[in-house]
Amino acid sequence: MIGLTSLAQAAYPEPMAGATLAHYLAVSAIMFVLGLIGFLTRRNLIIMFLCTELMFQAAGIALVAFGRYHLNFHGQTFVVFILTVAAAEAAMALALIVLLFRRKESLDARSWEDLKG
Amino acid sequence: MSGRLAFLYPEIALFVATCVVMVLGLSRTLKARKASAWVAGLGLVAAGVLAMASTPRMGQASCPISGFVYHDGLTPAMGQVVLAEMVPYVKVMIAGIGLLLLLTMAGTVDREDEARIAAGQAVFDPLRSNRAEFYAFVLFSLTGLMLTASADDLIWLFLALELTSLPTYIMVAISTARNRSREAAVKYFFLGALGAAIFLYGFALMYGGTGHTNLNAIAQHFREHGVSTLSMAGVLLAVFGLCFKIAAVPMHFYTPDVYEGAAPQVSGFLAFVPKTAGFVALLLIVGAVGWEYAGHSAGVTSLFAGDGMEPVKHAAGGRQLPELLRLTLWVIAALTMTVGNVLALLQSSVKRVLAYSSIAHSGYMLVGLIAGPVGSTFTTNGVSAILFYLAAYGVMNTGAFAVLAALERGRDAEGHVGEAESFDDLRGLCASRPMLGWVLVVCSLSLLGLPPLLGFFGKLPLFSVGIAAGEIPLVIVLGLNSAIAAYYYLRLAFTPLLDAKDEGSAAIQAAPFKGRAVAAALSAAGVLVLSLAGGWLMTKAAHAGAYYPSAPVKAESAPISDEPAPLPNDVHE
Amino acid sequence: MIESFTLASDLSGYLPISLIVLMAIAFGIGNVVISQMLGPRRAGAVKGQSYESGMNAVGTARKRFNVRFYLIAMVFLVFDIEIIFLYPWATTFPNLAPQSDESLLWLLRILFFLFTTVVAYVYGFRKGVFKFD
Numbered sequence: 001m002i003g004l005t006s007l008a009q010a011a012y013p014e015p016m017a018g019a020t021l022a023h024y025l026a027v028s029a030i031m032f033v034l035g036l037i038g039f040l041t042r043r044n045l046i047i048m049f050l051c052t053e054l055m056f057q058a059a060g061i062a063l064v065a066f067g068r069y070h071l072n073f074h075g076q077t078f079v080v081f082i083l084t085v086a087a088a089e090a091a092m093a094l095a096l097i098v099l100l101f102r103r104k105e106s107l108d109a110r111s112w113e114d115l116k117g
Numbered sequence: 118m119s120g121r122l123a124f125l126y127p128e129i130a131l132f133v134a135t136c137v138v139m140v141l142g143l144s145r146t147l148k149a150r151k152a153s154a155w156v157a158g159l160g161l162v163a164a165g166v167l168a169m170a171s172t173p174r175m176g177q178a179s180c181p182i183s184g185f186v187y188h189d190g191l192t193p194a195m196g197q198v199v200l201a202e203m204v205p206y207v208k209v210m211i212a213g214i215g216l217l218l219l220l221t222m223a224g225t226v227d228r229e230d231e232a233r234i235a236a237g238q239a240v241f242d243p244l245r246s247n248r249a250e251f252y253a254f255v256l257f258s259l260t261g262l263m264l265t266a267s268a269d270d271l272i273w274l275f276l277a278l279e280l281t282s283l284p285t286y287i288m289v290a291i292s293t294a295r296n297r298s299r300e301a302a303v304k305y306f307f308l309g310a311l312g313a314a315i316f317l318y319g320f321a322l323m324y325g326g327t328g329h330t331n332l333n334a335i336a337q338h339f340r341e342h343g344v345s346t347l348s349m350a351g352v353l354l355a356v357f358g359l360c361f362k363i364a365a366v367p368m369h370f371y372t373p374d375v376y377e378g379a380a381p382q383v384s385g386f387l388a389f390v391p392k393t394a395g396f397v398a399l400l401l402i403v404g405a406v407g408w409e410y411a412g413h414s415a416g417v418t419s420l421f422a423g424d425g426m427e428p429v430k431h432a433a434g435g436r437q438l439p440e441l442l443r444l445t446l447w448v449i450a451a452l453t454m455t456v457g458n459v460l461a462l463l464q465s466s467v468k469r470v471l472a473y474s475s476i477a478h479s480g481y482m483l484v485g486l487i488a489g490p491v492g493s494t495f496t497t498n499g500v501s502a503i504l505f506y507l508a509a510y511g512v513m514n515t516g517a518f519a520v521l522a523a524l525e526r527g528r529d530a531e532g533h534v535g536e537a538e539s540f541d542d543l544r545g546l547c548a549s550r551p552m553l554g555w556v557l558v559v560c561s562l563s564l565l566g567l568p569p570l571l572g573f574f575g576k577l578p579l580f581s582v583g584i585a586a587g588e589i590p591l592v593i594v595l596g597l598n599s600a601i602a603a604y605y606y607l608r609l610a611f612t613p614l615l616d617a618k619d620e621g622s623a624a625i626q627a628a629p630f631k632g633r634a635v636a637a638a639l640s641a642a643g644v645l646v647l648s649l650a651g652g653w654l655m656t657k658a659a660h661a662g663a664y665y666p667s668a669p670v671k672a673e674s675a676p677i678s679d680e681p682a683p684l685p686n687d688v689h690e
Numbered sequence: 691m692i693e694s695f696t697l698a699s700d701l702s703g704y705l706p707i708s709l710i711v712l713m714a715i716a717f718g719i720g721n722v723v724i725s726q727m728l729g730p731r732r733a734g735a736v737k738g739q740s741y742e743s744g745m746n747a748v749g750t751a752r753k754r755f756n757v758r759f760y761l762i763a764m765v766f767l768v769f770d771i772e773i774i775f776l777y778p779w780a781t782t783f784p785n786l787a788p789q790s791d792e793s794l795l796w797l798l799r800i801l802f803f804l805f806t807t808v809v810a811y812v813y814g815f816r817k818g819v820f821k822f823d
Contacts, residue, residue: 059314059318081276088279100303
C-alpha cells in the first residue's frame with residue numbers, strides 16, 4: 001500500500017520514476033508500426049484513416065517524451081500543432097469518405113478501381 | 118520579433134486575399150462571384166511584389182519596406198538562415214507560376230450550376246457552390262508553399278507542408294463532377310496522410326536526437342556533435358515522407374492515378390505546388406544535416422570556364438552528405454528517374470505520360486540535392502540547379518497541362534464534359550488550333566531538354582554539379598534517362614503536327630474559357646523568352662542558392678525563456 | 691546520449707499501478723457477476739427494447755442523418771481547436787511586463803488569431819451553415 005499512497009501525491013509519482021525515455025519510445029514505435037501495418041493491410045476507408053491518426057499520435061508521444069528528456073517545451077508545442085492538423089485531416093477525411101459512400105454505398109477501398117496504375 | 122515579420126508579408130497578403138475570396142465567392146450576384154478570381158490574382162501579384170521588396174537579405178540592416186532595423190544583419194531569430202537567399206527567389210517564383218496556374222483554373226468548378234443560374238432555371242445556393250472554396254484553396258495551398266520556403270523550424274515546416282497539401286486533396290475531389298475525381302482524391306488523401314505521418318515521425322526523431330526544433334540550431338548541433346543514429350533515422354524517415362510530396366519512388370504510386378482522375382488544370386497544379394514544397398523542405402533538412410563544402414568553390418572551378426574539367430570528389434575542407442543519407446538519396450534518385458521514364462513509355466493517356474514524366478523530373482532534381490552546393494557558381498551549385506529547374510519545370514509543365522485544359526470533348530452519356538486524353542485526341546492540333554498546338558510542341562520539346570530551349574538550361578547544371586560532386590554513375594543514369602524521355606516527349610511534340618484522324622479530332626473542341634488558352638500562351642512565351650534571355654534568371658538562381666553553413670546561431674530564440682522549469686523527481690539519469 | 695538509456699529492470703515500480711489496474715478490472719467484473727447472481731431475470735419483447743421503460747424506439751439506429759449535423763460538428767471543431775491555442779497564451783500573458791510594448795504585441799497576436807476565427811465564421815454564415823429550416 002505504500003506505493004498507492006505515493007500515486008495519490010501531487011508530486012511526480014514514485015512508481016513512474018522507473019519509466020525511462022526508452023519506454024515511451026517503445027510505445028510510440030509500436031503505435032507507429034501498428035498504424036503502418038494497419039494502413040497497408042486493411043481496406044476499410046475509416047480503419048485506414050484511423051491508422052494514419054495512430055501514426056500521428058505515435059509521433060506525438062515521442063515528441064512529448066523527448067520534450068521531457070531534453071527539458072524544453074518544443075516537443076509539447078509541436079504536439080499542440082499536430083492535434084490541430086489531425087483535427088483538420090479528420091474533418092477532411094470524413095467529408096471525403098461521406099462523398100464516396102454516397103456514390104457507392106460502400107466503405108471498401110476495393111470497390112473503387114476506376115483508375116488503374 | 119517584428120523584423121522577422123518582414124519574411125511573412127507575402128504570406129499575409131495572400132492570406133488576406135484568401136479571406137476576401139472565401140467571402141466574396143459566396144455572393145448572390147454573379148459579378149461579385151467572378152471578382153473573387155481577380156482578387157486571388159491581385160493577392161498573388163501583391164505577394165510577389167512584397168516578396169521581392171520586403172524579404173530580408175543576408176547582412177541587410179533594415180527591412181526595405183517597413184524600415185524595421187535588424188540588429189546585426191540577418192540573425193537566425195529572424196528566419197531560416199542556412200539557405201536565406203533562397204526565400205525571396207522561391208516566393209517570387211511561386212507568385213509568378215501561381216498566376217499562370219490560377220489562369221488555367223478558370224471555370225473549373227460550378228460550370229453546370231452557373232449555366233443553370235444564368236438561364237434562370239435555378240437560384241444561387243451557397244451550399245451547392247464550390248467557387249469560393251476552390252479559389253480559396255488554391256491560395257491557401259500557395260500560401261503554405263511560401264511558408265515552406267521561409268520555414269526555420271520543424272514545427273513551422275510541418276504546418277506549412279500540411280497547409281500546402283490539405284487544400285489540394287479537396288481541389289482534386291471537386292475539380293470534375295465525375296467519380297474518377299472522387300476516387301483520385303481519396304487515394305491522394307490517404308497516401309498524403311501516410312506520407313505526412315512518416316515525415317512527422319522523422320521530425321520527432323530529429324528533435325529527439327538534437328533537442329531542438331529550430332533548423333539552424335539543429336544544423337549547429339549536427340556540426341558540433343555529429344549526426345547520431347537517432348537523428349539519422351529521423352532524417353531518413355523525413356526524406357521518405359517527403360518523397361510523397363515530390364512523387365519520388367517509394368511513394369510515387371498515386372501520381373498517375375491522381376493526375377488522371379483530376380481535371381488537367383488541377384493536375385498541373387499538383388505537378389508544381391507539392392513538388393516545390395517537397396524540394397524546398399528537402400533542401401532545408403538536407404542542408405541542416407550535410408553538404409558544407411567549406412569556403413565555397415575552394416578547389417572547384419566552374420566546369421564551363423574551360424579548364425576545370427577534372428571532377429572533384431570533395432571540395433577543399435568540405436564534406437558531403439553523411440554516407441547513409443547520400444546512398445539513400447542516390448538510390449531514390451536513380452529509381453525515380455528510371456521508373457518514371459520507363460513507365461511513361463507504356464502509357465497511352467497524355468495525362469498519365471505527363472504524370473510519369475513528373476516523377477522522372479523529380480529524380481533529375483534529386484541529383485542536385487545529392488551534390489549540394491559544391492561551388493558558388495550556377496553550374497556548380499546543386500541548390501541553384503534545383504531552384505532554376507523548379508522554375509523552368511513549373512513554366513513548361515503548366516504550359517503542357519494548360520493545353521490539355523483548354524481542350525475538351527463533347528458531353529458523354531452522363532452529361533459530363535470529356536477531356537482531351539489520348540494521343541489521338543491531339544492529332545492535327547497545329548492545323549485546327551495552331552496556337553494550342555504550337556504551345557504543346559514548344560513545351561514538350563522543352564520538357565525533353567532539347568538544346569536551345571529552357572529545359573536544356575535546366576538540365577545542364579544538374580549534369581555539371583553531378584560531375585563536380587563526383588557522382589559520375591548517377592550522372593550516367595541521368596543521361597540515359599534523358600535519352601529514354603526523348604522517346605515519349607518527341608511523340609508528344611509530333612502528335613499535334615500529324616494529320617488529324619477522321620473521327621478523333623473532330624469531337625475535340627476548345628473549352629469556353631479564355632484564361633486557359635491565355636495561360637498556355639503565356640507559358641510558351643515564358644519558355645521561349647527564358648530560353649533566349651534566361652541569363653538573369655540563372656544569375657538569380659545562382660544567388661538564391663547561396664549556402665551559409667556556419668551561420669552564427671544565437672542562444673535566444675523566443676521571448677519566453679527556454680529554461681526548463683525545475684520538476685520534482687527528475688526522470689533524467 | 692540517447693543510446694545510454696536502458697530499460698528499467700526494476701519491475702517492482704509497476705506493482706502499485708498493476709494493483710490499481712487489477713482493482714479496476716475486479717470492480718468491473720465483480721459488478722457484472724453480482725448483478726448476474728442477484729438480479730431477477732425476465733425475458734420478453736418489452737424487456738428487449740433499446741430503451742426499456744422509456745420511449746418507444748422509432749425506426750432503426752442505422753438511419754442516415756442530415757448532412758447538416760456534419761456541418762455543425764465542423765463549426766464546433768473550429769472552436770474546439772482554437773481553445774487549445776488560447777491556453778498557452780493565457781498562461782504566458784500574465785508573466786509579461788504589464789503595459790509594455792511586448793505585452794501589446796502579444797495581445798495583438800492573439801487578436802489576429804481570433805480574427806482568423808471570425809473569418810471562418812463569416813464564411814460559414816454566408817455558406818448557410820447556420821440556417822436551420
